[in-house]
Amino acid sequence: MSHITVRRAFKEALESLPSQYLYLGKRDALLLAKEGEVIYPIALLPKKGGIIIKVQRGGHFLDQVSLANVLLSTAENLKGKVLQSTVPARIHPKPTPLQYVTPRVWLEKGKVYGLLGEIGPLLVEVGFGNGEFLEGLINPDRRVVGIEISNWSIRKALGRLRGRDSYIILKAPGAWALRWLFPKGSIDTLYILFPFPWPKKPARRMVQAPFLDVVSRVLNEGGKIVLATDHLEYARDIGSLFMGSPIFQGIHPPMELNTKYLRKWTSQGLKIYKMAYRKAGNGSICEKEDETETLLCYPLEVSIPDPQALWQGFSSWGFPLPQGGYFKVESCLYCPVRKTLLFTTVLQDPDLCLHHTFLFWEKGVMDILSTWGEVITHPLAQAMEKLAYRIRKGFE
Numbered sequence: 001m002s003h004i005t006v007r008r009a010f011k012e013a014l015e016s017l018p019s020q021y022l023y024l025g026k027r028d029a030l031l032l033a034k035e036g037e038v039i040y041p042i043a044l045l046p047k048k049g050g051i052i053i054k055v056q057r058g059g060h061f062l063d064q065v066s067l068a069n070v071l072l073s074t075a076e077n078l079k080g081k082v083l084q085s086t087v088p089a090r091i092h093p094k095p096t097p098l099q100y101v102t103p104r105v106w107l108e109k110g111k112v113y114g115l116l117g118e119i120g121p122l123l124v125e126v127g128f129g130n131g132e133f134l135e136g137l138i139n140p141d142r143r144v145v146g147i148e149i150s151n152w153s154i155r156k157a158l159g160r161l162r163g164r165d166s167y168i169i170l171k172a173p174g175a176w177a178l179r180w181l182f183p184k185g186s187i188d189t190l191y192i193l194f195p196f197p198w199p200k201k202p203a204r205r206m207v208q209a210p211f212l213d214v215v216s217r218v219l220n221e222g223g224k225i226v227l228a229t230d231h232l233e234y235a236r237d238i239g240s241l242f243m244g245s246p247i248f249q250g251i252h253p254p255m256e257l258n259t260k261y262l263r264k265w266t267s268q269g270l271k272i273y274k275m276a277y278r279k280a281g282n283g284s285i286c287e288k289e290d291e292t293e294t295l296l297c298y299p300l301e302v303s304i305p306d307p308q309a310l311w312q313g314f315s316s317w318g319f320p321l322p323q324g325g326y327f328k329v330e331s332c333l334y335c336p337v338r339k340t341l342l343f344t345t346v347l348q349d350p351d352l353c354l355h356h357t358f359l360f361w362e363k364g365v366m367d368i369l370s371t372w373g374e375v376i377t378h379p380l381a382q383a384m385e386k387l388a389y390r391i392r393k394g395f396e
């Protein structure tokens with residue numbers, strides 16, 4: 001995560017910042033910076049002889065230029081001397097190519113159909129690495145979406161695909177994106193080639209039972225999933241998962257699956273396990289209602305009679321989610337000028353760990369700071385209701 005360290009006494013710096021947007025914690029502070037329609041929560045942490053400024057978690061979904069602009073302008077506001085920086089000193093703003101979208105742009109531009117038109121089969125690759133396999137998929141008669149979390153991979157792929165058409169790169173975690181951003185039955189072929197096997201932490205693997213639910217929902221009738229791994233145990237688990245499901249049947253995997261990791265592992269003499277499964281019917285394992293309602297703001301009425309007391313009394317609090325995972329408050333900050341509270345929270349669900357920032361403002365309305373096109377999923381909505389209820393009731 002990018003950050004800047006500025007030489008300026010912490011207390012003095014806090015005094016020089018716009019206090020109505022400054023939230024104070026026990027040791028740190030949070031500044032809300034607005035750029036266009038987006039609010040960036042910026043963490044200010046005291047460091048010997050200086051202050052570390054960094055965009056709060058969630059900011060890693062911003063593109064590098066926005067991230068750097070926000071950090072550099074905050075450093076400028078502090079009028080301190082930059083001691084250390086992981087953001088480039090000079091930014092040359094480039095217009096973001098349409099082919100590179102964040103979840104927010106994806107949602108606002110009307111999902112995949114709005115972006116790519118409706119013609120031709122939809123092919124999706126999750127975790128495309130250097131993008132060479134993705135490049136081979138692109139052809140004017142198809143719609144291709146590559147999903148990645150790594151900035152390095154995205155930059156590499158955008159360079160490789162310069163001048164090409166009918167593709168989109170989506171920056172989001174794969175399982176999450178498939179679950180929340182793709183309509184039911186929309187994908188023709190899904191490729192997952194050499195996903196991380198997490199040998200010491202298999203619980204982190206992408207292809208597990210909950211992922212099978214997601215795949216069965218997003219593939220269309222006759223749609224395929226193609227996988228490859230060098231990891232025997234992962235290959236066996238994937239095999240028994242799909243073969244044990246009444247919805248999928250094994251088919252021959254394509255011979256040609258040339259990727260950087262395939263070459264890497266074969267050059268080391270490792271065996272490669274290629275697998276492919278076809279979705280037999282039109283159903284899905286877990287017939288859910290379409291939960292992809294995209295509320296970017298979720299106001300909730302809560303009255304906070306004594307915010308200062310609540311802030312002081314609020315220690316780490318959380319609860320398990322009915323469908324697995326948990327929701328936990330990480331910190332509670334207070335703005336003495338506006339008498340508002342800000343909560344930073346973590347929601348761990350089966351797919352990924354999400355960090356959020358909630359604001360309780362003057363009229364007692366709870367809002368979520370949408371830093372990267374937040375989708376209010378059902379687990380998150382439940383967590384927000386519960387948090388609001390807890391505040392409403394006080395801490396007796």
Ligand SMILES: C[S@@+](CC[C@H](N)C(=O)[O-])C[C@H]1O[C@@H](n2cnc3c(N)ncnc32)[C@H](O)[C@@H]1O
Pocket residue numbers: 126127128129130147148149150153172173174175192193194195196206259260261262
């Ligand atoms: C081992 S590399 C394989 C890259 C490429 N498929 C190949 O075969 O050369 C795994 C890739 O998956 C990406 N990745 C890991 N977790 C991911 C996730 N949850 N969502 C999307 N991409 C992910 C990583 O950034 C990395 O580029």
